[in-house]
Amino acid sequence: MGENGIHTNGGDLAGGILRLRCAVKNYEWGKVGSDSLVAGLHEANSGSRVDPAVPYAELWMGTLESGPSHVVPSAENGSGSVTLKSWISENPNVLGRTVLEKWGCDLPFLFKVLSVEKALSIQAHPDKDLAVALHREQPLLYGDDNHKPEMALALSPFEALCGFVSLQELKEVLESVPEITELVGNQVADKILQVDEGDGDERAKPLVRLIFTQLMSAGSDATKDAVSKLTNRLRSKGTDGELLSEKDGLAVRLGRQYPGDIGVMSSLFLNYVKLKPGEALYLGANEPHAYISGECIECMASSDNVVRAGLTPKFRDVRTLCSMLTYNLGYPEILKGFPLSPYITRYLPPFDEFEVDRCDLPSGESTVFPAVPGPSVFLVIEGKGKLQTGSSQFPVNRGDVLFAPSHTEIQVTGDNNEVKLYRAGISSRFFQRKIDEED
Template sequence: MDRLQNTIRPYAWGSTTALPELLGTEPTGEPQAELWMGAHPGAPSRLDRGEGPVSLADVIDADPAGELGEATVAAFGPRLPFLLKLLAAGSALSLQVHPNLEQAAAGFAEEEANGVPLDAPHRNYRDTNHKPELICALTPFDGLCGFRPAAETAELLDALGVDELKPYADLLRARPEGDALREVFTAVLTADPEAMATTVERAAAAAARRVAEAPDAPFAAAYDAYVRIARQYPGDPGVIAAMLLNHVRLAPGEALFLGAGVPHAYLDGLGVEIMANSDNVLRCGLTPKHVDVPELLRIVRFEAGDPGVLRPEPDADGAERYATPIDEFQLSRYLSADGGRTALPADRPQILLCVQGRVALHGPDGARIDLAPGESAFASAGENVELAGAGTLFRATVADHPAR
C-alpha cells in the first residue's frame, strides 16, 4: 500500500469552496476543480517508498505486471487503464461527447497523418482510447445527460413562447425522432452567431419568467438550469443545445454512466468521477474552446431516452457496486463502521479514496495507512488490504474479468 499525493487542477469552472470543505483546508479564493488520482501523464499521483516522492506512472512503468497484475496488463497494456477524480463544479463544464474505441483510433491516426500537433487547440483526438465515465454525487449534483424524447422537448420549447424556438419545436414533432434531433442540433450549432445570441438571450429571459411564475411546474428545474448556464455563457449556442438534453439532479450516492456518443455536461456539485484513461473530448458548446461541428455530428448518438440514474448494488465482498458495461474501471463504495475489518479483493490494482469520516487500511506485517476525507492510497495487484474505521471509502479498480 502507498499513500498518494495528488494534484488539484484549477480549471475556471471549478468551485472555490467544495474541495477545501472536503479536505479541511482553507479556500484560496481560486477555483479548485478536480483532484486527480492515478497515473495520467497530465498530473500523475506521487508516492514514496522510502527514496522520496516518485510518479505512480513511473512506478508502473518500472514493473507493469507487478503493480497491475498480469490480467490487467494483458487486457489494457502496461498502464493503469482508469483515472479517478474528485470533481467540484461551481459552474457548467463544456457540453461534450466522447468517441468509441474505433472512432478514437481512426481519428487519432488521421490527425497524426495530417501533422496536427498533439497540443494544437483544434486537435480532437489526443490518444487512441475511448473515454466512458461515471460520476457519483457526494452532494446534490446537477447535470445534462443524453437527449430528451423529442416530443417532450418540443413541449418544453413551446412553453417558453419564444418565436425563434418555434421552428425547432415544429421540426421535433414533424420528423422521425433521430432525424429530428440531428437536424435541430445541427441547426443550433451552425446558426448565425448574432442571431443565435439573440435567441439565447430571449430563451433565457423566458425561462427565468417561467421559473418565477411557476416554480413547481413541469420543466421548472430544467428552465432554472438553462438560466444559470446562459448567465455563465451569454449568447453561446450550447445553451439552446442543452435544451435538447435531459436535465438530471442527482442525490448523494446516485450516479450517471456516460458512454460513447452521449452528449453531456456537469453543471454544479461535488462528485467522485472515474473514467477510462483518455483525453478525447469533442465539445458542443458552453466553452470558448474549439468546436468541430462536422466531426461532432459524426460522433454524437442521436438517440433519446432516460438518462439512467444508477444506484449502488450490494456486492458479495460487503461493498456497494455501481454497475457499468465497460472493462476499464469499476467503482464500489464501502460504508465502514467501527468494530471490525473488511477484507478488500486483492487480485487487481486499486485506488482507495476516503470521502467521509476516518478509515484505516491495514496491510501485511502491520502496515497501516489512515485516510481522512479526500485522501487516497494505491494498492498493487495481489496486495492484501483490510478496511477498518468509521467512514465512507470508494474503491476504484478494473472490471472483474477485463477483456477487450
C-alpha cells in the first residue's frame, strides 16, 4: 500500500493517480473511422487500431457498469486489469469523506467524448423519482434508478435541439406548417394561436403539452404521409430558389436521415442551438433535446437512463416522454465558462454531481489544478507534457485518461507544443454547501 492506505498496484503513478483504459461505443450515429475524434482518442488510449468502416460515437470515462473504465496494469507487477469501480471499492478513501457519505463507493459522474455524424434521438432524462419508478417497473429498458442531468461542451461547431421554442415562435410554426395541423387538428392548434402573449407561459404550457402529445402519438401511416409532404414542400421551396430558414433546412436534413419519422416534424417545436467551440449547453431532468452534429465533451450524472420518442430505431416510450416534460418555453442558457486561472476555464452547471474544467496550455507553460475534496478524471485531448503531484512527475500524451484521488494538487507542464486537456470533478458548489452546513 501507498500513503493513506491506498493500494499502489495497477496503473498507479504517484499519490494514487491512475492511468485508465476507457470504453468506446460504436453507435450508428457516430463519425466513421479516422473522421471521428473519439476514434483517435480511443486508439491513443487503448492501442487499438481504428477500423475505417466503423462509426466511433462515444468514449466513456467512469464507473458505469455498461461501459466501465479499467485501471492500466503496471509494467512492474504485470497485474491483471481491474475496473476503476472495483479499485475504488478497495480504496474508498480516495473519494473523500463528503463524497463517500453522499454517493458511496462510486463516481457520481460519467465523463464522455462524443463524435456525432447523424442526429441522436429526441429524448429526455428522468428526474430521480421518475428514474426510481421506471427502473422498478421496466428494469430491462431503464437499467438504473438514477437521474441524468448532463452538459455538452463543444469541441467543434456543435448543433443541438434543446427545450421548447417561445410561444411566439410556436405560433409562427403552427401558422406556416400546415402538415402539423393535419396531424393534430385545427381545434388544438387554434387553442395555442388564441393564447395572448400577456397571459404568460403558464397558461400556454398545458396547451403545448396537449399539441406535442398528440403530434408524437399520431398514427404511423398519417405520420409518414405528413412528414413526406413537409419535406417535399421544403425541398421544392429550396429548388425554386426560395431561401429556407435554418429550422426548415434542418428539417430537410433530418428527413433524409430519418424518412417518415415524427421527430422531423417535432424538431420544429424545439430550439435549434448552434454552439461555438468552448460554449456549453446544460440539460436538466425532463427537458427534451437531441444532438444533431459535431464533437463535444459531455458530462452527466452516472446513469444510462434515456426516454426516447423520435429520430431513432430504438424503443420509443412516447407516453412516458410526453408526460414527464416540463414544457418550459424559451431559449436555453449557454455557458461560456469563467476563468480559474490564465489557462483554465470552469463550466459549472446547476448540478451537484459534476463540473468541467477546460485547460488550454501554451507550449512550455505550466498551470496548477488545486487540490479539491473529491476525485477528478483528466483527459488529454491534444499535445503532450508532464504531470506532477508532490515530488513525482510523469509524462502525459494525447488520449491519456487519469484518475486523481481527492485532495491531490496537480501541476501540468507542456512540452514544446500546446496541451489541451479537460477535467471532470464533483461540483465545487456541492462542497461549498457542505462547508456552509457544517459551520
